[in-house]
Amino acid sequence: MASSWENISVGGQDMGVYLTMPDGPGPFPSVVVSQHGGGVDKFIREMADRLAAEGYAAAAPNLFHRLTNEMLADRSNRVQHMNDPDIIADVNSVVEFLRNHSSVDGERIGITGFCMGGRITWLAAATNPQFKAAVSYYGGNLMVPWGNATQTPFDLAAGINCPLMFHFGEADQNPSQDDMRKLDDELTRLGKPHRFYTYPGADHAFMDYTTARYQREASQISWPRTLEFFADHLKRAKVA
Secondary structure, X not given: OEEXXXXXXXXXXXXXXXXXXXXXXXXXXXXXXXXXXXXXXXXXHHHHHHHHHOOOEEEEXXXXXXXXXXXXXXXHHXXXXXXXXXXXXXXXXXXXXXXXXXXXXXXXXXXXXXXXXXXXXXXXXXXXXXXEXXXXXXXXXXXXXXXXXXXXXXXXXXXOOOOEEEEEEOOOOOOOHHHHHHHHHHHHHHOOOEEEEEEOOOOOOOOOOOOOOOOHHHHHHHHHHHHHHHHHHHHHOOOO
């Protein structure tokens, strides 16, 4: 397994991407890993490495590449500087990078993400038809537009073109259990295939072992579900 930092161009700007590849020549299915508020930190890189160990080319883009050091200084306010149209452009650029990579099967691309990355997972699945599977971990703020967007990720749900898995913490307030029911109802109304899981006693960020909200049980149950879901849709499924 080999990892590296790559630079790809988005609107004339360089965006760093943490890329980790399985051993062997490929071509491999791939997964875009959407960061949380900490950026492409140790936790996000480890999630990418875990996916590579399972046979996926994993790419985690630095979605904060437009932010200044001053904007990044207060972690709690970083998302206030994010803009949905820019996020969509960033993710689309990563997808094209993967589709043109010699070691990647460009027809088998999934996406996952944590916290803000869980929101981005939904947004990306709703705006890029290349994804074959999407897994959101506690993605909140789905009913709120970021930046100069005119529609929320929730508003764009009709565009979701792949099966979606969503992991919720029972004690989480964003997304809350009421949010979960609203999301479930909308996807059901639209006929979008989805699986929702709630983990008793788990709060937001239950996967992140670097935080006090980490919950081992929820982490250990949800991750195998994610891997099985990706295996079903990126490894075993026939590509049209």
